[in-house]
Amino acid sequence: MAGGLPDFVIIGSQKCGTTALHAYLARHPQISMSRPKELDFFIEEFNWDRGVDWYRARFDNEAPVLGESSPNYTAYPKLKGVPERMAGLIPDARLIFMVRDPIDRVRAGYLHRYSNRAESRPMREAVLAPGETYVSRSQYYLQLSQFLEHYPMEHILLLDQDELLHERRPTMERVYGFLGVDEGFWRKTFNEPRLESASRGRRTRLGVVASKRLPPRTWRKVKHRRPFSTPYEKPELDDSFRAELEDLLRDDVAAFRELTGRRFDSWSV
Numbered sequence: 001m002a003g004g005l006p007d008f009v010i011i012g013s014q015k016c017g018t019t020a021l022h023a024y025l026a027r028h029p030q031i032s033m034s035r036p037k038e039l040d041f042f043i044e045e046f047n048w049d050r051g052v053d054w055y056r057a058r059f060d061n062e063a064p065v066l067g068e069s070s071p072n073y074t075a076y077p078k079l080k081g082v083p084e085r086m087a088g089l090i091p092d093a094r095l096i097f098m099v100r101d102p103i104d105r106v107r108a109g110y111l112h113r114y115s116n117r118a119e120s121r122p123m124r125e126a127v128l129a130p131g132e133t134y135v136s137r138s139q140y141y142l143q144l145s146q147f148l149e150h151y152p153m154e155h156i157l158l159l160d161q162d163e164l165l166h167e168r169r170p171t172m173e174r175v176y177g178f179l180g181v182d183e184g185f186w187r188k189t190f191n192e193p194r195l196e197s198a199s200r201g202r203r204t205r206l207g208v209v210a211s212k213r214l215p216p217r218t219w220r221k222v223k224h225r226r227p228f229s230t231p232y233e234k235p236e237l238d239d240s241f242r243a244e245l246e247d248l249l250r251d252d253v254a255a256f257r258e259l260t261g262r263r264f265d266s267w268s269v
Contacts, residue, residue, distance in 0.1 A: 004056060004059045004060070004061025004066050005055070005056060005059070005066070005089065005090055006034070006059065006066045006067050006068050006090060006093060007065045007066050007067065007090075007093060007094065007179070008065070008066075008067045008093055008094040008095065008096065008179055009067065009068055009069070009070070009073070009086065009090070009093055009094075009095055009096070010022060010067065010068070010069035010070070010071075010095075010096045010097075010098065011070070011071075011073040011074050011082075011095050011096065011097055011147065012070075012071040012072070012073055012074030012075075012097060012098065012137070012143065013071060013074050013097070013098060013099055013100075013105060013137055013138070013140065013143065014071035014072070014074075014075075014105075014109055014112070014137055015071075015100070015105055015108035015109050015112055016071075016098035016099055016100045016105060016161045017098050017100070017159070017161040017164045017165070018069045018071050018098055019037065019069075020164060020193070021069070021096070021098065021159070021164060021175070022037050022067075022069040024172060024190060025067060025175070027187060027189075027190075028176070028181060028182070028185050029182075029185065030063060030064045030065055030181040030182060030185075031063055031064075031065045031066075031067060031179070031181060032059065032060045032061075032062070032063030032065070032066050032067075033066075033067050033068065033069070034058045034059055034066070034067070034068035034069075035058065036058075036216065037068070037069050037070075038069060038070045038071070038072065039055065039058055039068050039070055040070050040072050040073075041054075041055045041058075041068075041070070042070075042073060042081075042082045042085040042086045042089075043070075043072055043073070043079050043082060044079075044080075044081055044085075045079065046072070048085065052089065055089075064181070065179055065180070065181055067179075073086070074097070074137065074143040074144075074146075075133045075136070075137055075143075076136065076142065076143055076146050077136065078131065078133050078136065082146070083146050083147045083149060083150045083151070084150060086147075086150070087150035087151065091150075092155075093151075093155070094155050094156075094157065094178060094179060095147060095151060095155060095156045095157070096156075096157045096159060096175070096178075097140075097143075097144055097147075097156055097157070097158050097159070098158075098159045098160075098161060098164075099140050099158065099159070099160055099161065100160060100161035100162070101264075101266065101267045101268055101269070102138035102139070102140065102245075102249050102252075102253060102267065102269055103138070103237065103242060103245050103246070103249065103268050103269060104268070105137065105138045106127060106134050106135060106137075106138050106245060107123070107235075107236075107237060109133075109134050109137060109138075110123050110126060110127055110134055110235075111234060113126075114126075114202065114232075115200070115201065115202050115203060115229075115232075116203050116211075117202065117203045117204075117205070117207070117208050122235070123235045123237075123241075124241050127245075128244070135245070135248050135249070138249060138252075139249065139252040140252065140253075140256045141252045141253075141255040141256035141259060142252055144156070144256070144259070145259075157174070157175065157178045158260055158262070159171065159175070160264065162266060165193060168190060168191070169186060169190070172186070172190070200224045200229065201224055201229035201230055201231050201232065202229065202230055202231075202232045203223070203228065203229055204227060204228055204229060204230055206227055206228060207223065207227075207228035207229055210222070210223075210228050211223065211228075242268075245269075246268075246269050249269050250269055253267070253269045
C-alpha cells in the first residue's frame with residue numbers, strides 16, 4: 001500500500017554519509033525508506049511540479065516510520081525555497097543533517113561530480129567558479145539556518161560523518177531514538193563500512209549512457225568496472241588553495257560551532 005508522507009528527511013549534506021545512513025535505516029523493521037533514495041521533491045527546479053501524489057507514491061506506508069534522503073535540499077542559495085515547501089507539506093517532520101570537515105567535503109563534492117563526468121574543469125577553477133555550490137554546501141551554518149526558520153532545533157539531528165564511520169552502533173542508537181523506533185536493532189552487516197567513494201574511477205562516455213539506461217540494481221554492480229569507468233589521478237588541495245577555502249569557510253564554521261555548541265575538533269578549519 002502506497003501513499004504516505006515521510007516522518008523524517010535526511011537533508012544533507014552531500015558526500016557526508018547520507019547514502020550509508022539511508023542504507024542502514026532501510027533495514028530497520030520499523031522504517032521504510034523511499035525508493036529511489038534521492039527524490040529531490042521539494043526542489044522547484046527538479047521534481048516539485050510532479051505534485052504531492054507523485055511524492056506519496058514513493059513511500060510504502062505499511063511501515064510505522066517513513067523517510068527519504070535528498071542531499072540537494074541543502075544547496076542554498078542555488079536551490080531556494082526547500083524549507084518553506086517542506087514545512088508546508090510535512091511541518092512535523094524530523095530532519096537529519098550530516099556534516100564532515102568542510103574542506104574535505106569540498107574536495108569530495110568535486111571528485112563526486114568529476115567521477116560522474118558532470119565536471120571537467122580543474123578543481124580550483126570549478127570550486128571557485130561563480131554560481132557553483134562546492135563551497136556553499138560546506139557552509140553548514142548557512143544551510144541549517146534556512147531550515148531553522150521553519151523547524152525547531154529539537155526536530156533536527158546533527159551527525160558528523162566520523163561518528164557514523166567510527167562509532168556506528170552508538171550513533172545508530174541515537175538516530176533510532178530520535179526517530180522513535182527500536183534502538184536495539186543491529187545487523188552484523190552494519191559493521192562493514194558503507195560510505196561511498198565517488199573517486200574509484202571516472203565514468204566513461206559509455207558509462208554515462210549506461211547509467212541512464214540500465215536498471216539501477218544492474219548499474220550499481222557494473223558502474224566501477226571497465227568499460228564503464230576508468231581510473232584517474234585524484235587531485236589534492238595544495239596549500240594555497242586550502243588557505244583560500246579556509247578564508248571562505250572560517251566565519252561560517254565559527255557560527256556553526258556557536259549554534260550547535262559542538263567543537264568539531266578534528267576539522268581543519
